[in-house]
Amino acid sequence: MRVSEINVALIGTAFMGRAHGNAWRQVAAFCRPKRTPRLKVICGRDPGRTKAAARAFGWEEAATDWREVVRRPDIGIVDVCTPGDSHAEIAIAAARAGKAVLCEKPLANTVREAERMLAAAERAGVAHMVCHNFRRxxxxxxxxxxxxxxxxxxxxxxxxxxxxxxxxxxxxxxxxxxxxxxxxxxxxxxxxxxxxxxxxxxxxxxxxxxxxxxxxxxxxxxxxxxxxxxxxxxxxxxxxxxxxxxxxxxxxxxxxxxxxxxxxxxxxxxxxxxxxxxxxxxxxxxxxxxxxxxxxxxxxxxxxxxxxxxxxxxxxxxxxxxxxxxxxxxxxxxxxxxxxxxxxxxxPSFHDGVxxxxxxxxxxxxxxxxxxxxxxxxx
Ligand SMILES: NC(=O)c1ccc[n+]([C@@H]2O[C@H](COP(=O)([O-])OP(=O)(O)OC[C@H]3O[C@@H](n4cnc5c(N)ncnc54)[C@H](O)[C@@H]3O)[C@@H](O)[C@H]2O)c1
The missing domain is CATH 3.30.360.10 (Dihydrodipicolinate Reductase; domain 2)
Structure with a gap:
């Protein structure tokens, strides 16, 4: 891995999994990012569909257990594209493991969960962002x-x-x-x-x-x-x-x-x-x-x-x-x-999400x- 590269893990393979996969793939080709994302691993629940998503967007690996994925020492950014009931658990685990976290909107299913996510990200000192993409x-x-x-x-x-x-x-x-x-x-x-x-x-x-x-x-x-x-x-x-x-x-x-x-x-x-x-x-x-x-x-x-x-x-x-x-x-x-x-x-950060x-x-x-x-x- 080159010094400026950073490994990304994407959780969720469907609608937003495709939209985010496309973004991670396009950004280096067009926009000269300060770090170059490497599409390291995509994680879904169905092994066949996850492998197909990996092939379609060029993810190096396909996985089915997000807990293992967010713990991996080689991952720098975790991108959460699952339904709202799993946002808090995945984002908090990722932040605690020291990863920057991008999480789909709405940030969580309750105010309490969203506040816990913000607290975890701030405590870990990691970058955190909620995907209200219309801002961009x-x-x-x-x-x-x-x-x-x-x-x-x-x-x-x-x-x-x-x-x-x-x-x-x-x-x-x-x-x-x-x-x-x-x-x-x-x-x-x-x-x-x-x-x-x-x-x-x-x-x-x-x-x-x-x-x-x-x-x-x-x-x-x-x-x-x-x-x-x-x-x-x-x-x-x-x-x-x-x-x-x-x-x-x-x-x-x-x-x-x-x-x-x-x-x-x-x-x-x-x-x-x-x-x-x-x-x-x-x-x-x-x-x-x-x-x-x-x-x-x-x-x-x-x-x-x-x-x-x-x-x-x-x-x-x-x-x-x-x-x-x-x-x-x-x-x-x-x-x-x-x-x-x-x-x-x-x-928008997790604070905006809260x-x-x-x-x-x-x-x-x-x-x-x-x-x-x-x-x-x-x-
Ligand atoms: N920013 C936007 O414009 C926008 C648009 C649509 C959806 N969203 C948000 O994106 C999130 C996902 O929505 P979607 O439309 O992609 O849903 P979807 O149903 O199309 O896809 C959900 C994906 O999450 C996976 N998943 C669910 N539980 C999982 C788990 N425990 N481990 C691993 N994978 C798991 C499913 O297998 C599927 O691949 C939601 O929070 C939604 O509100 C945002």
Whole structure:
């Protein structure tokens, strides 16, 4: 192994296993990372599928016991791409073994677990990162720059929604995402957590929420035995009014029951001097409106965030040659590798994961009590 190389272990071989495997494979070819990742071992539960995933993405080894993998002295980074019920156990074991940890979102299934993960990572002094990858989309980074430069003035509104439709069919089976024990919550944690992360990144901490959650289809066929049905134990949709510590107000919505919306994560932000808007289904674009434009020329315009001066774009293609959703993961691992090299903690860190989990928890509590709920730790 060359000095700048670092061995990566990826736990989970399916949807996120593929997205992260692609990122680890692409990052050195395009982005000149400060450490070069070596795709050392991928770990799943099924030996055949794990070997196939290793072959497809170029992992050197395939393993089926994550406990053995995270203990290995040759591993530098553990990347957790399993369902939420195993995040805490795997991430804490990895941190205790001295590994940098990248963990999928939401960080955990409960606030308590997320706090334990943060404490373990801080105690071990390792880099820790939660995979809210939309933060690394160039147009979203540009939104942050525009806000930081004061071009929107005082932020007053954040309106965010993540809409999908893949649960519409009542015959869709009772997969792990519909089981509270495995997923923690439904639309709220699965996709609402992305909106919460964007809200926190762009408008600051959320202080209190008034939330509601609903489950439209309460039983579904069991996977593998469709004649039998089991109970859905998570929300199908979640909606919340939110008040930010800054005084801004907003709304957050998440549903997997919006026909025609495939993966529409969108937000609009209104400030005292302008507005901006983003939609994941058109992720290279940022809509902006500035009061400072000459009155006759005012109007929303579209910035195609593909110039080399736009955040994260320089390593890719000439202007206008758009990038995709998968690039956001490459940018995540690029910044994690830099943090590991520099001995720093990247963002979003497990601290962001904890704060996100506290907002999820507050929305759940508010929905149950039908009252506003405060977010722990936000004055
Ligand atoms: N960042 C994003 O945009 C995004 C998108 C989708 C999912 N996610 C998150 O990624 C995580 C995984 O979701 P997914 O869609 O990839 O799920 P998935 O069902 O497609 O894959 C889960 C994988 O974890 C493996 N696994 C489960 N338990 C394991 C164990 N004990 N040991 C080893 N492997 C184990 C399964 O075999 C499977 O390979 C979840 O936390 C989810 O919320 C994030």
């Amino acid at each position: 989309i160039p147009a979203v980074c540009l939104a942050r720059q525009i806000i930081d430069e004061g071009r929107l003035g005082e932020i007053r509104h954040f309106r965010g929604a993540y809409l999908e439709d893949w649960l519409l069919n009542p015959a869709f089976p009772l997969v792990w995402r519909l089981d509270r024990k495995r997923a923690g919550s439904g639309s709220l944690g699965d996709i609402g957590s992305h909106v919460i992360d964007l809200a926190r990144m762009l408008a600051g901490e959320i202080r209190e929420v008034s939330g509601l959650t609903e489950t439209f289809i309460r039983t579904r066929p069991l996977p593998g035995s469709p004649a039998r049905k089991g109970r859905v134990t998570v929300d199908d949709a979640a909606v919340a009014l939110v008040r930010f510590a800054s005084g801004a107000v907003g709304s957050i919505e998440a549903t997997r029951f919006a026909p025609g919306r495939k993966s529409q994560c969108s937000f609009e932000i209104n400030g005292s001097r302008g507005s901006l808007a983003f939609d994941l289904e058109r992720l290279n674009e940022l809509q902006v409106y500035f009061e400072s434009d000459p009155p006759a020329l005012r109007g929303f315009r579209t910035i195609l965030a593909t110039e080399p001066i736009h955040p994260h774009m320089a390593p890719w293609w000439p202007p206008g040659h758009i990038i995709g959703w998968e690039h956001s993961f490459t940018h995540m691992v690029l910044d994690l590798l830099a943090a590991v090299a520099d001995g720093t903690v990247p963002s 704060m996100n989990q506290r907002v999820l928890d507050a929305i759940g509590r508010s929905s149950a009590s039908r009252r506003w709920a405060r977010v722990k730790g936000v004055a």
